[in-house]
Amino acid sequence: MKIETLPAEFEPARPILSRIEEAGFEAYFVGGCVRDTILNLPIHDIDIATSAYPAEIKQIFSRTVDTGIEHGTVMILDHGTGYETTTFRTESGYQDFRRPDSVTFVRSLKEDLQRRDFTINALALKEDGTVVDLFDGLGDLKRHLIKAVGDPAERFHEDALRMMRAARFAAKLGFQIEPGTLAGMSQNAALLEKIAVERIQVEFEKLLLGKAVQNGLAAMLDTKLYLHCPGLKEGGQGLQYLAQQPLTLNNATQAWGALAICLGLDKNQLRPFLKGWKLSNGLITAVSRAVPLVEKLTTKTAGASDLYQAGQQAVADAVVIANSLGGQVDPQAVQAAYQALPIKESGELALNGGDLIKAGVKPGPAMGKALTTLTKQVVEGQLANDYQTLLKAAGELLKA
Numbered sequence: 001m002k003i004e005t006l007p008a009e010f011e012p013a014r015p016i017l018s019r020i021e022e023a024g025f026e027a028y029f030v031g032g033c034v035r036d037t038i039l040n041l042p043i044h045d046i047d048i049a050t051s052a053y054p055a056e057i058k059q060i061f062s063r064t065v066d067t068g069i070e071h072g073t074v075m076i077l078d079h080g081t082g083y084e085t086t087t088f089r090t091e092s093g094y095q096d097f098r099r100p101d102s103v104t105f106v107r108s109l110k111e112d113l114q115r116r117d118f119t120i121n122a123l124a125l126k127e128d129g130t131v132v133d134l135f136d137g138l139g140d141l142k143r144h145l146i147k148a149v150g151d152p153a154e155r156f157h158e159d160a161l162r163m164m165r166a167a168r169f170a171a172k173l174g175f176q177i178e179p180g181t182l183a184g185m186s187q188n189a190a191l192l193e194k195i196a197v198e199r200i201q202v203e204f205e206k207l208l209l210g211k212a213v214q215n216g217l218a219a220m221l222d223t224k225l226y227l228h229c230p231g232l233k234e235g236g237q238g239l240q241y242l243a244q245q246p247l248t249l250n251n252a253t254q255a256w257g258a259l260a261i262c263l264g265l266d267k268n269q270l271r272p273f274l275k276g277w278k279l280s281n282g283l284i285t286a287v288s289r290a291v292p293l294v295e296k297l298t299t300k301t302a303g304a305s306d307l308y309q310a311g312q313q314a315v316a317d318a319v320v321i322a323n324s325l326g327g328q329v330d331p332q333a334v335q336a337a338y339q340a341l342p343i344k345e346s347g348e349l350a351l352n353g354g355d356l357i358k359a360g361v362k363p364g365p366a367m368g369k370a371l372t373t374l375t376k377q378v379v380e381g382q383l384a385n386d387y388q389t390l391l392k393a394a395g396e397l398l399k400a
C-alpha cells in the first residue's frame, strides 16, 4: 500500500527521514500516526523509528537534544519543530510487568515492530508514503480488530497497561478485540494491579470519551479487567448500565460524572472514588459540582439556587450528562435559566462582609450565615440585589 498524499502534519518531518536515509540508514513513521492516517483520523503525535543508533543520529543532525537517550530517543531540532526519533530496539526482562529491564538497539525494523502492542500499531510508513505491514495490521484495520502482535500473553506481561489500551482502542475506534487477544486479557487481567493508577486513569478516561464506549466497557466486563480498577470491584452492574446509555460525553468532567452516577455513588462516596482514581483536584471539584445537579435537571426540580451553586461550567456539563443517560433536558432552556440568575457569583452580591463590619456587625459565623441566606434570597428573586435592601435585611437577620 502506498499513501499518495500524506497529511500536512507529516510535511515538516519528511526531511528528517530523507536525511537519515541519505546517510545510509532506515527511518519510518511508526505507531499511532500511521494507524490514524490510514483511518483518516486526526494525528496528534508523530513518532519516528530508525535503524541509526543515537550517536549516529547526532552525527547526521546539528541540533539535537537527548530526551531519552538510554531508550534510544533523540529530539531533532534542525528543521524548526522538534521531532523525536527512536532507534529500533528490542526489550527484555519485564520483571515488573511495566517496562523492560533492558533495551537493546537493533538494525531490523521487524524486530522493533514485533515488540509493539497491537498489529494496527505495528505499521511503519516511509517518507514516500509506502506502508510497511509485517503483521497484517492493514488487514486488521479493515476487519476492525484489535489484535496483539504475536502471543497476547507475552505482550501483556511486557506491559499490563496494554490490556486497558486494547479496551480504549475498541472504544475509540469502534473495533472489536480479536478473540485470542481477549482471552489473553481474561487470563492476565490481575496484572493490571501492577500498573500505576495514573496510567490506567488516562486509558479509562479516553475509553469513556470514545465513540463506541460500549465496545470498551464490554471488553472490560468480559475479561473482568474492571475488577482490577480503582473503586470498580462492585461496579459490574453500573458499568453494564453505562454501556447501554446514549452517551455523548465530550470532556473529562462529563465522563467521570456519568460513570459515578451509573455506579450509584452517593454524596459521601463520590470524592473518595474520584480520589482513588487519582484525578486532579480541579477535576474532582468539577465533577462534584455537576453530579448533584444531574438528577435535579432530569426530574425538572433544579431551582435557581442549584444552578447558582453549580456555576456555569457545571451546569453545561450536567446537562450533557443528564441527556447522555437518557434524560430529556433542553440545553437552551437550562442555559436561559442560568443566564437569568440575578447574580452568578458571590462577588456580585451588592453587600459584602466588609460592608457589614463597617455597619457595626461583628465578624463571625452569624455574619457568614446571614450573607449565605441573603445570597440565596437574591438568587431566588425574593430580594432585590440592592445595597440598602440587603443591609436592612441583614439587620433583621442578625437581630433575630
Ligand SMILES: Nc1ccn([C@@H]2O[C@H](COP(=O)(O)OP(=O)(O)OP(=O)(O)O)[C@@H](O)[C@H]2O)c(=O)n1
Pocket: 030, 031, 032, 033, 044, 045, 047, 115, 116, 117, 118, 121, 122, 159, 161, 162, 165
Ligand atoms: N504500552 C505500549 C504503548 C505503546 N506502544 C507502541 O508505541 C506506539 C506509540 O505509543 P502511544 O503514543 O502511547 O500510543 P498510540 O498508539 O500512538 O496512540 P495515541 O497516541 O493515539 O494515544 C504505539 O502505537 C505502539 O506501537 C506499545 O507497543 N505498547
Ligand SMILES: [Mg+2]
Pocket: 031, 032, 033, 045
Ligand atoms: Mg501516539
